[in-house]
Amino acid sequence: MKKRIALLMAAAMAAASLAGCGGGTSTTADTTAGSAAEDTTAASSGNAGGDTKLTMSWWGNQVRNEKTQAALDLYAEQNPGITIEGQFSEWSDYWNKLATSAAGQAIPDLVQMDYSFIDQYVKNGLLVDLKPYIEDGTLDVSNISENTIASGTVNDGVYAICAGINAPSLLYNKTLLEENGIQIKDYMTTDEFMDVCRQVYEKTGYKTNIAYYNAGAYLDYFMRGYDVVLYGDKKMGGTVNDYLPFFQMYETGIKEGWFIDPGVFAELSIGSVEQEPLVYGSGPETMSWCAFYNSNQLTAIQKAAPEGMEIGITTWPSADPKKSGYLKSSMFFSVGAHTKNPEEAVKVLNFLTNSSEANNILLGERGVPASSVISEELAPKMSDVDQEVIRYINEVVTPNCSPINPPQPDGASEVSNLLNQVQEQLCYGAYDAATAAEEFFNGANNIMNKK
Template identity: 45%
Template sequence: MKAMQKALALVAAGATVMSMAACGGSNDSSAASNKLTISWWGNQQRNDRTKQVNDMFSAANDGVSVDGQFSEFSDYWQKLSTNAAGKSLPDVMQMDMGYIQQYVDNGLLYDLSDFVKNGTIDLSDVDPNVAAAGQFDGKTYAVVNATNAPALIYDKTLLDGAGITVPDTMTVDDFISISKQVYEKTGVKTNIRYYEASEYMEYLLRADGKTLLEKGKLGVDSASDLEPYFQMYEQGIKEGWHLAPEVFADLKISSVEQDPLVYGTAADRMSWCTFKYSSQFGAYQKAATNGHELAMAAWPSDDVKKSNYVKPSQYWVISKTSKNPELAAKWINFYTNDVDANKILLTDRGLPISTKVLSAIKSDLSDADLAGLDFMENVVTPNSSTINPPSPAGSSEINSKVLPQIEESLCYGKIDAAAAAQQFFDEANDALAKAK
């Protein structure tokens, strides 16, 4: 938690340094080096595949070398923010929806508009709505690197054995009913995104036409709008079907391999499901070393069509201090449009945004990849609405500190759902107001 707070402070410090640097320098490509630094987060599979693409780009461009910088998600943002403060951001950075607005607002990103207009970054085979997701204040600061959607990944083998069927879409009551049945029949419990970010809370609010995080304040008028989210945890803990918080004490929350869906052997320390994204399905299926078949459904909501959305998996952005933004743009274009590169990447970050690339790699997709494609085409697309704008400044503190601490207090029985909702309402509003 303290590391994340420090990272947020460093982003602001980096903005000051950038502002000063802008007065005395430029990104003249004539003085650029032929070395690119590319940074990303993810699991080992993503690390290996991205490294192969970097090597392919170097081989296709004489004299160009690529320095890949890989981190775990929890470490990534502090490293990036430290680099911002030292005016040494990587040339190309993988960026998340929860952070990109802050980097745009602080002037840390290079405007890619000209590169898109002149075709250095070719988005001609990309859905205009997907391309527009990288635009802020009329400028293109980012290119979506893939698309995915919220996905409840679950242990189909376990549930088939218990005679339980999970529908593609379900209400919250349906989900709770299934969780109870799984616990009663198998002893395996449930994890409702414990100690993660606020996307599921936002998802539930979308069913009522409400937003969660807005610039300077929450998008709800009272804590009562937030209470149903916390009631799910409270009910699950009281009735025994939700994992106890002690289970997570020695687990790395961001690790696929340590997720209770695929990790552990004791039923009361395992979960029949995990609230993730469709791009992570292949990694979870690979991590299911017990040989169980996994499957996907939409996150539960009382109106899935209003709640659900197609999401930029992440973005690629170029730092304002890049010594060779044109070469960096060529790397993004290579990642986006090169068929051979995408035959290596496949759907690790999600579905490729180029329709031509997606068509060209279909025959190379694994069963898990094809399941992800089928899920996107047949479950998500007909049951989704326009995604909310990227999270505003202050959201990172909410997701890394405010919400996890409240969920922990709730699950340990220190507060009830009503108190949790009020505490979140007060502290989240305060964080957003201060950030504004």
């Protein structure tokens, strides 16, 4: 067990090194440093008078910290004898501290969980199976879609409940494109997307950033369009030839001049919303007309955009965007396996998921609420940008998407890191597309075979 926890800590540190790009998961709006958390303490304990103390940990920014603690305080107010201590930190510190608490058999009662870590935490016996509490009604999921529930399912158990729904989203400079008569439609194929890239470059000089050094999530999405699941059992899905179109897209952009110069990123924090080339740069040569993010990042990108720039939102391109598209939890809530009060912890989780009062405080900060009832209630109270995200989720993605792939297995962070390295070699001209595909596929299989 100690060895497995050590591996988990190593994986946390590897993922943290990719945190600027989310390691294919979270981006800066979800990882902005908040107040540093105190060292994680024992999961739960009874204090004087028989009262129950719970702990809940999450990563996030100051807005999330304040809203979450206010919702937890409301639960405590409505349930005398319960106190809930919030523990929060920025992304990289969060995973290191959570792994340390797991090693000490003191994982918090409630934890914010990421899709890329669920499988590892379940395999290490660190999360409570919520299925019995769903079956007995303690946790109400009647207003949550089956696809959303499936995203927190490992084997036959439900180990995480969606804290907010998002979806892969191409964010773009809507003002620039409209001024130049360039049309953007939902569900663009890869070929249609590249045609837009050419038009934008020819008419405006603006280039295209296709998830440079942050391509793990996009590769997963891209391969779904060819009916290839990225990760198999201790191997990569598909064959080396299946990966060729992905790298050919980059090669084409480099040859035709519309792909952004990778040197632009040398002094940028990759994945930082504020330094995203969509909204940051000195002019067309150093800027991109689009960015590959998730829908819950629209607000942050719009806030970071220069005055007068409206940001649009559409689907990522692929050979078949409806096959590729999926609803994804921006993050999850889970119950830690070391809790002494699992039922009470589940009741808190139910409160955060289904209470109108709680969600009037949270206001969809983690993404569109998983409960359709709650999301409908909140929509009129939210900003125009947030309402646009809800529209995108409900009207564009939900009717035309497929179930998300299983959680990423051990080794996925290393594979993503390899992809970034291969992509860099391709963009700097050291590899052609065929070489890049071969280097990535063989290297990724070597990583997965050792897991």
